[in-house]
Amino acid sequence: MDPGRVYQVWNPGRLIFGPGALGEISKEFTTRDKPLIVTDEGVVRAGILDKVTDLFARAEVRYDIFNRVVADTPIETVEEAASFYRERGCASIIGLGGGSSIDTAKAVAVRVSGDGTLREYGSGRPIPDCLPPIYAVPTTAGTGSEVSAVAVVSDHEGKMKVGIKSPLLVPKVALLDPLLLSTIPFRTAAETGADALSHAIEAYLSINSNVITDGMALSAMRMITSNLEKFAANPEETEAAGRMLLGSCLAGLSFANAGLGLVHGLAHSVGAYYHVSHGLSCALYLCAVMEFNVPACPEKFVSMAEALGVDVRGLSSEKASSQAVDAVRGLFSRLAIPKTFSEMGIEFRLDPKMVDDTYTAPVAKGNPRQAQPEQIAALFLSVQGTVSG
Numbered sequence: 001m002d003p004g005r006v007y008q009v010w011n012p013g014r015l016i017f018g019p020g021a022l023g024e025i026s027k028e029f030t031t032r033d034k035p036l037i038v039t040d041e042g043v044v045r046a047g048i049l050d051k052v053t054d055l056f057a058r059a060e061v062r063y064d065i066f067n068r069v070v071a072d073t074p075i076e077t078v079e080e081a082a083s084f085y086r087e088r089g090c091a092s093i094i095g096l097g098g099g100s101s102i103d104t105a106k107a108v109a110v111r112v113s114g115d116g117t118l119r120e121y122g123s124g125r126p127i128p129d130c131l132p133p134i135y136a137v138p139t140t141a142g143t144g145s146e147v148s149a150v151a152v153v154s155d156h157e158g159k160m161k162v163g164i165k166s167p168l169l170v171p172k173v174a175l176l177d178p179l180l181l182s183t184i185p186f187r188t189a190a191e192t193g194a195d196a197l198s199h200a201i202e203a204y205l206s207i208n209s210n211v212i213t214d215g216m217a218l219s220a221m222r223m224i225t226s227n228l229e230k231f232a233a234n235p236e237e238t239e240a241a242g243r244m245l246l247g248s249c250l251a252g253l254s255f256a257n258a259g260l261g262l263v264h265g266l267a268h269s270v271g272a273y274y275h276v277s278h279g280l281s282c283a284l285y286l287c288a289v290m291e292f293n294v295p296a297c298p299e300k301f302v303s304m305a306e307a308l309g310v311d312v313r314g315l316s317s318e319k320a321s322s323q324a325v326d327a328v329r330g331l332f333s334r335l336a337i338p339k340t341f342s343e344m345g346i347e348f349r350l351d352p353k354m355v356d357d358t359y360t361a362p363v364a365k366g367n368p369r370q371a372q373p374e375q376i377a378a379l380f381l382s383v384q385g386t387v388s389g
């Protein structure tokens, strides 16, 4: 951090944290309110939506439900949810689920408040300052969207992600309840955890980091690396689930202020082209990008290595850096996260547009080392795996 630089730190909305925190949700609404609950079928099947609607029924809070969110929500789904919101006369929005549900809730809030398209708002058109209140209830420990000023949706036609950024998108209240994570599948826990770890590492290395975001990012790294395996193997264990939820939230607070880097630039492009889950897309590139970034900030890698569980005593910054990368590689390997496209049965072909999109991606602007197009191409191809023919 440059002590001579002026920087700002945005505070989030209100956080309500702890086992049973969901019980507080009905206190946020009166009988005159009518929130739209934006969620997905997995949350419905896990019985989590019923918990919310039971609480609302007891408190006589009216609500409507949109449960058709899918991973990497297409713009068209947001439009459908926004029409439903208007038809039903809703007055606030609850994102209940993983990052896709919370981001969809934010994007719906934007669409019901202004007449611009999501592509326009993603290209810098100002967000209307009359958004309905947004509430976030995460059911995964990864996204950080519950405290961030960003919503990412998919433009399938343009084969790209649309990122909308505004402090107005920070949810008014985020309810973080580890009991809601108790049925998360192993793979989802592992991949969303990899996303959270990527947020912490990218925010920490970002050129826009500061002493406050650094503290949050290092705490997040410690919590995630020491709890992710326990959590993925046994999500019913409340302590590990709670620490993961807190770790991903801290990582979210950190990147909401410091920004992200090249991992997310590459991951968004791969997500748009190959529909690989966001967490897995980040996991694929995290180690390669860490190695790429070492020359830009070797001293930061020493403190990062320590937070990732490396005993750095007596290590040179070069050794500590390589052991930091090894620590992440080892964690992902123990979680059986695929390392290449061929391991996933995907034949990866690099479209030059993927390189262009990543080179110009606003999300990658915080990366501590500027990557040239040929270096971006090499990073994409580094996880191609075995190529047939």
Ligand SMILES: [Fe+2]
Binding pocket: 143, 195, 198, 199, 264, 278, 282
């Ligand atoms: Fe992410």
